[in-house]
Amino acid sequence: MRYDLVDLRLFLHTVAEGSITAGARRMHLSLPSASSRIRALEHHAGVPLLVRGRRGVRPTPAGAALTRHAREVLTHAARLEGAVAGYLRPETAPLIVLAGSSAMHRLVPQALVSFLCEHPDSDVVASERRSSQTVQMLVDGEADLGVVLDDEASGSGLDTEPLGDDSLVVIGQAGGVLAGRTAMTFREVAEHPLVGLQSDAPLQRSIESNLGPHAPVARYRTLVGTLGAVISLAAAGVGLAVVPRRALDQDGALDVCDLHESWSHRRLSLCRGSAARTSSPTAGALADHIRRAAHHR
Template identity: 30%
Template sequence: MHFDLTDLRLFIHIAEAPSLTQGARKAFISPAAASMRIKALEAQLNSHLFYRDSKGVELTEAGQRLFKHARLVMRQVGYLKAEFTEYGTDSAGHIRIFANTTAVTEFLPEVLAGFLAQRPGVTIDLQERLSRDIVRGVLDGSSDMGIIAGPVTAAGLEVLHFSTDKLVLVSPNDHELTQYPSLTLRQTLSFHHVGLHEGSTLQAFVREQAEKLGVNLLWRIQLSSFESICRMVEAGVGIGVIPESAALRHSRTMNLTIIPLDEPWAIRERSILIRQLDALPGCIRALIAVMTQHCS
């Protein structure tokens, strides 16, 4: 069975559109030519790949299987091209990263700034995603690497531990909870919380821990950054659960009290997820090395 890379690339464009016309436009061919190529691909595989209607196209079960493999094939082709670029093995290429909230807002900006400054031929697409989407993205090839916190169960992936952080509670200095040397989440349930926006990995994680206790946290306001959370906490709006690294940094300029959380889930192991380290292009391996050194 022979696969044409042009056909696989076209198939991916249509699946992601999801429209034959839009997919053909992205592939720089006419809709008629695109339709002929997809029909030929379906005939070769003896399977229908799309459901077609007036609203566009939708992947069939066979199409979903091909989509998963096609993205991995094209990702590997991209890696192959990157290995033979004129800039060298680690000085050029494109890296897509799916990461959790803490990584995106806390330590990655500093790491990536230094990394990119030394490698003008490298570009990076950084996206904040939920943990399950990070794992799925690396597995199906839609992301080159993932950055996640907490336990990871992902067969088929390499998990590279690179640092440890923990979650703490931040409160105003005059809050009644400051009398305790440490707290459980249950002890905070009667107080208003300040948290991150919906869709953030940390927000989903903290909500999940509260749901395990059979309750919902009292969210006073939800914001886009740990700095904003700390400013609200300092003003007396509520209390917040954030990474200790962020709490320590903002406590240098704000009047905050940091209280340890006496919870087993408060310890957060940070890990890099990849499919196969040896198969990655030099620029991704170089970034992993920089991250490991920076955060150790």
Template identity: 30%
Template structure:
């Protein structure tokens, strides 16, 4: 049996995309070429690894087994490359992170981190918290960044800062007369939320439903900047991480009100399988997160 690493990489890309054509595009191959290589891989293994249909692909039991081994093999290859990267500190790091991390602090932190490591490549994807943890558990990602208390099982979880949520309102809004409010007290007003798939939206939607918010969100947007602009325009109010809220309040007509709910101040954490087993570049990134203290609560 002579399985090529390129075929394993292609298989993982197809499996994670759930679609042969999209997986082939990620590997810069045509769909027919990718399909031919997958059939050749099946011949090598003597087993069917993909179910193919008009709706896409799914993994057979043998395919699930191969996916597990392929991820381990490719990870070990990454470790090997990392160990021989020299002083350039190269390698590849895969990160799953929540909305706030992806939009607020990781871009700046990664820009500085990668400037010092010109050979390093990073795959950063926005995911929901349960997908972040599952990605670490099954080896899809090296690091997972999330906020709040979760059951991480046997994963190693390192707290590196805090994440406070504030209520953003237009200037002169009724709620700004109070120093702090509970989320339940804001539900008589129209709320603006983030897009579907956002970690923060999923978290807040559960709390809203629990507290009797039965209406649909007034509008959903792709960024905290867009949310704050709509708040400024009087379309509604919104729950925003403090870092984003204070940054946009400097240029927009906003009022920021503290949320008194216990969950409004959340630990920001990075999850991983084992810190000692990470490649050098990923270990260095964890250390950079810890040292930076990004997004920490200001106590205001």
């Protein structure tokens, strides 16, 4: 049986996004074309690969097995293509860096300031993505470097290195409801008005995905686009917020306490993509700047 690499990439994007429409958009395909490709993939496999529902799709057991093996196939294919394409792709093409909300707030901008000043002939495109999307794009050779939650990178086959703690904490106006508190559960946090990121932000989606069906319904007074805005609103007393500790300045304008949940303990990793250019001196230099920014708090 032959598997087309485009079909495998489409299937992985569809599973990651939970939607054929979103998978088609990631592949720059029309929805009819993407649906036809997935039906053909199921026909050749001889078993259903996706369970289709009103809220999207999820893989069947056979689809989950295909997902695991397709990642390995595409990783090796990307390395094969990169080994040849690396000789043709100009070193001056922009490096592509992906990271989640936390790293894009301070870590990546700090690294870019020092890197771009030292390398005036190099360009960088930095984009915010969920960790799962970043890992997949690195595996597919669509990015050079990524900063991800370390549990998302396990089993991906990518070269990774730890960058440090990225645990979540609760913040609020200094002298407010957090005064004297050292830790709170999310259930306790949700008893107060909150401020947070917009629903499509990687950090907000991560928090929501960990709450579970029996979590209390929180009242968000506002959802904004950046962590900086969330922190400013919390400092002004608009509401409490759940943010990564590394996103905060040590200026005493906020009260901070630990978020007492198992999922609040997180660590970041730096991942290198499978494309050949990832091993270039320029990509290595950018990785060094990210590493230094991560350890300079």
